[in-house]
Every structure is written in C-alpha cells, then in structure tokens.
Amino acid sequence: MSNFSDSGFEEDLQSPSPSKHAAVSWLREQDERLTADWHEMNYDESCFIIQQNNEEKFLALDCLARQPQITAEARCKLVSWLLAVYKHFSLSFESCCLAVNIMDRFLATTSVAADCFQLLGITALLIATKHVEVCSPRIKQLLSLCCNSFSREQLCNLECLILLRLNFRLAAPTxxxxxxxxxxxxxxxxxxxxxxxxxxxxxxxxxxxxxxxxxxxxxxxxxxxxxxxxxxxxxxxxxxxxxxxxxxxxxxxxxxxxxxxxxxxxxxxxxxxxxxxxxxxxxxxxxxxxxxxxxxxxxxxxxxxxxxxxxxxx
Known part of the structure; x- marks a missing residue:
C-alpha cells in the first residue's frame, strides 16, 4: 500500500534495510560538506553574480517593434501610472520593476490593442506582486483603479496568457x-x-x-x-x-x-x-x-x- 509524506511524494516509510544504511550515511556526508561550503560562500555576492549572468536572458529589447498601436509615449504614461499605483498600495520597488519587465517581455511576443494596454499593466503588476510580496492587492482593487473598464475574467485570462508566453520565467533581474x-x-x-x-x-x-x-x-x-x-x-x-x-x-x-x-x-x-x-x-x-x-x-x-x-x- 502506498504511503505519502507531508510533501506529497510517495515514500517508503519503513526502516531502511542494511543496504540503505550506506546510502543514508553517504547522503549525510554530502549534506555536511555542502553545508560547510555554503557557510564559506558570500550569499549576497552569489546572488549578484547569478542575477548579472541572467540579465541578457530577461532583456526586452525593441519590445515595441511589433506593436502597431502601442507607442513609446503610451508606455511612458502607463509605467508612470504603475509607479503611482505601487506607491498607493505600499508595494516594494522590486514589484514595480518586475511588473514592467513582465509587461515589456510580453509586448515583445504579442501584439496588444491600445484599449487593452492598461489591463496589461495591472495584470503584470498582479503577477509581480504574487512573485514578490507577502500579500498581493485584490483583483477588485486593481480593477477599480481602471474605473472598472475591465472584468475579472478578462484579467484572469490575460494573466494565464502572460504566464504561458513567458514560459513562467518570472525571476528577472531588476x-x-x-x-x-x-x-x-x-x-x-x-x-x-x-x-x-x-x-x-x-x-x-x-x-x-x-x-x-x-x-x-x-x-x-x-x-x-x-x-x-x-x-x-x-x-x-x-x-x-x-x-x-x-x-x-x-x-x-x-x-x-x-x-x-x-x-x-x-x-x-x-x-x-x-x-x-x-x-x-x-x-x-x-x-x-x-x-x-x-x-x-x-x-x-x-x-x-x-x-x-x-x-x-x-
């Protein structure tokens, strides 16, 4: 009969057989060695190196090149509005930066109508806050900032589309x-x-x-x-x-x-x-x-x- 641990994975919860003791011992040794290496590593510098190496992968160069209705001026107005929104909700600057990155990378893959551009902005912000913040703004709150011009269903559908187009790659350097x-x-x-x-x-x-x-x-x-x-x-x-x-x-x-x-x-x-x-x-x-x-x-x-x-x- 199958047994499952708290993690949801099927595991053998019985006592390990003698042949398994050697494997357990080896795993403990590896764990101790990795722990020692971890303490010697400067965590901040390691994160910096990883993020800097990933910068080019997350750049949205010429993201407006395939946008017939979205201009640089329209993008400037929307991002300026998002800057006010993140301050209104007391969100972190990281959330705002990540939202703009998500928006730009989506623009590089998909044409967006001008009347849906604001919806893209708040949806990108919602995705970013889910990735960064402890608590995200409510969908109702975000839609109210758009004078309820969009529906909850529209936002949720666009959220799924963005995640699919970006292949769920959200950990962008900001x-x-x-x-x-x-x-x-x-x-x-x-x-x-x-x-x-x-x-x-x-x-x-x-x-x-x-x-x-x-x-x-x-x-x-x-x-x-x-x-x-x-x-x-x-x-x-x-x-x-x-x-x-x-x-x-x-x-x-x-x-x-x-x-x-x-x-x-x-x-x-x-x-x-x-x-x-x-x-x-x-x-x-x-x-x-x-x-x-x-x-x-x-x-x-x-x-x-x-x-x-x-x-x-x-």
Missing part, C-alpha cells in the same frame, strides 16, 4: 535588486574600510558591528538611496533605457546621484559620502556603455527637474 545591492555594498565598504575613509565616524577601538548611526546619519543614507531610486524610476518609464541592462542603469544612476548631490549639499557627512571613489563592484562593466547611459540619465533628469527638486532641496 533595477531594485541591483540598487539595493550596490548601495548596501558601498555603504558597508565606506563604514568598514579605514584606509579610504568612512561615511560615519566610528570611535577608535570600537567594533563596526556594534556601530549604530545617528538620526542625522540615517537621514543622510535615506536621502542618498531615495535620490538614486528616483533616477531609476525615471529610467524605468523611458523606453530609451530598455537597451541597457539593469545593472548598468543602476551603476550610472548611482554615479549621477553622487554628482548631483555633491553640487547641492553642504552637509559634511554627505560630502564625505560622495567624495570617496566608492566600492568597485564585482561585476565587469563596459565603461563606455556606462558613461553613455550616465549621459542619457543626465538629460532625463534635466527634463524632470520638477519631480526631483524636492530631493535636492533637502
């Missing part, structure tokens, strides 16, 4: 991932590397692991991260940046953020933060591509001065 990685690495590098200077002063003889930043220092960190994220949000809505890998956009956004904040700040701690050369990331970047992306981001920011003026004024 701007949010690389932004968190680069900034966290840079901040920890500045704080712990006494040879190059520190963002925040740590008393001599104290342990950096015990260091707790002050409210002013936390405000400095928050301002730096918020400005870099804002630049990334602007690039997310601009179709011209679809040709760049997310890691390149983020690296360029961080470089531009330092340059802009250095010109508009008199805070000593912020100057210390921006004056250091910074952490050299593990990834290999084409400096000419990064420079080109940075120049295009400068133009984009100059065209959106009103949206970033409050960040510069802090």
């Amino acid at each position: 701007l949010a991932f690389f932004l968190d990685y680069f900034i966290s690495k840079e901040l920890s590098w500045h704080r712990s590397d006494g040879r190059h200077g520190q963002i925040f002063s740590v008393h001599e003889g104290s342990n950096c692991n015990d260091f707790k930043p002050t409210e002013d220092q936390l405000s400095t960190m928050k301002r730096y991260k918020c400005f870099a994220r804002k630049v990334c949000e602007l690039s997310l809505a601009d179709y011209a940046f679809n040709k760049y890998q997310p890691s390149v956009i983020v690296q360029s956004a961080i470089n531009l953020t330092k340059d802009l904040l250095r010109r508009h700040t008199s805070t000593l701690e912020m100057v210390d933060l921006l004056s250091i050369g910074g952490h050299e990331s593990e990834g290999s970047f084409n400096h000419s591509v990064t420079q080109q992306c940075t120049e295009e981001l400068k133009l984009l920011v100059s065209l959106n001065q009103e949206s970033i003026q409050n960040l510069l004024a802090l």
Whole structure:
C-alpha cells in the first residue's frame, strides 16, 4: 500500500534495510560538506553574480517593434501610472520593476490593442506582486483603479496568457535588486574600510558591528538611496533605457546621484559620502556603455527637474 509524506511524494516509510544504511550515511556526508561550503560562500555576492549572468536572458529589447498601436509615449504614461499605483498600495520597488519587465517581455511576443494596454499593466503588476510580496492587492482593487473598464475574467485570462508566453520565467533581474545591492555594498565598504575613509565616524577601538548611526546619519543614507531610486524610476518609464541592462542603469544612476548631490549639499557627512571613489563592484562593466547611459540619465533628469527638486532641496 502506498504511503505519502507531508510533501506529497510517495515514500517508503519503513526502516531502511542494511543496504540503505550506506546510502543514508553517504547522503549525510554530502549534506555536511555542502553545508560547510555554503557557510564559506558570500550569499549576497552569489546572488549578484547569478542575477548579472541572467540579465541578457530577461532583456526586452525593441519590445515595441511589433506593436502597431502601442507607442513609446503610451508606455511612458502607463509605467508612470504603475509607479503611482505601487506607491498607493505600499508595494516594494522590486514589484514595480518586475511588473514592467513582465509587461515589456510580453509586448515583445504579442501584439496588444491600445484599449487593452492598461489591463496589461495591472495584470503584470498582479503577477509581480504574487512573485514578490507577502500579500498581493485584490483583483477588485486593481480593477477599480481602471474605473472598472475591465472584468475579472478578462484579467484572469490575460494573466494565464502572460504566464504561458513567458514560459513562467518570472525571476528577472531588476533595477531594485541591483540598487539595493550596490548601495548596501558601498555603504558597508565606506563604514568598514579605514584606509579610504568612512561615511560615519566610528570611535577608535570600537567594533563596526556594534556601530549604530545617528538620526542625522540615517537621514543622510535615506536621502542618498531615495535620490538614486528616483533616477531609476525615471529610467524605468523611458523606453530609451530598455537597451541597457539593469545593472548598468543602476551603476550610472548611482554615479549621477553622487554628482548631483555633491553640487547641492553642504552637509559634511554627505560630502564625505560622495567624495570617496566608492566600492568597485564585482561585476565587469563596459565603461563606455556606462558613461553613455550616465549621459542619457543626465538629460532625463534635466527634463524632470520638477519631480526631483524636492530631493535636492533637502
């Protein structure tokens, strides 16, 4: 008679025979060895390498090439609206970035009518939140933001179609991932590397692991991260940046953020933060591509001065 474990797989729950003891022992040895290797591995760096290696596989280059009714301007308006929606629901930036990636990759495979474009946006956001968030927005809430122009059945049918066209490949590298990685690495590098200077002063003889930043220092960190994220949000809505890998956009956004904040700040701690050369990331970047992306981001920011003026004024 078949027996099933809690995992749902059929297993032999009887005591192992003598011939099985050797296999069990070997499996335990392998498990101990893998555990030891795992502890030696830097988890963050491993995730970064995996994500950077996967960037090209998830790029949606020229996703509007086969769209007779969807223009770059229409995409910009929809993504700008999605940026407002993710903030309305207090979702993570990761969800918004993943939603745009899902939408773009679907556009690269399937023609979409202009009157269904907004439905594609909220459906992509729903799929992204299911992949990232603990709790997703209710379908009723999403449809209400579209003035109930679409039905629940339409959204669910499109959701199935998107998943099929993308072959359920949802774990795309995003701007949010690389932004968190680069900034966290840079901040920890500045704080712990006494040879190059520190963002925040740590008393001599104290342990950096015990260091707790002050409210002013936390405000400095928050301002730096918020400005870099804002630049990334602007690039997310601009179709011209679809040709760049997310890691390149983020690296360029961080470089531009330092340059802009250095010109508009008199805070000593912020100057210390921006004056250091910074952490050299593990990834290999084409400096000419990064420079080109940075120049295009400068133009984009100059065209959106009103949206970033409050960040510069802090």
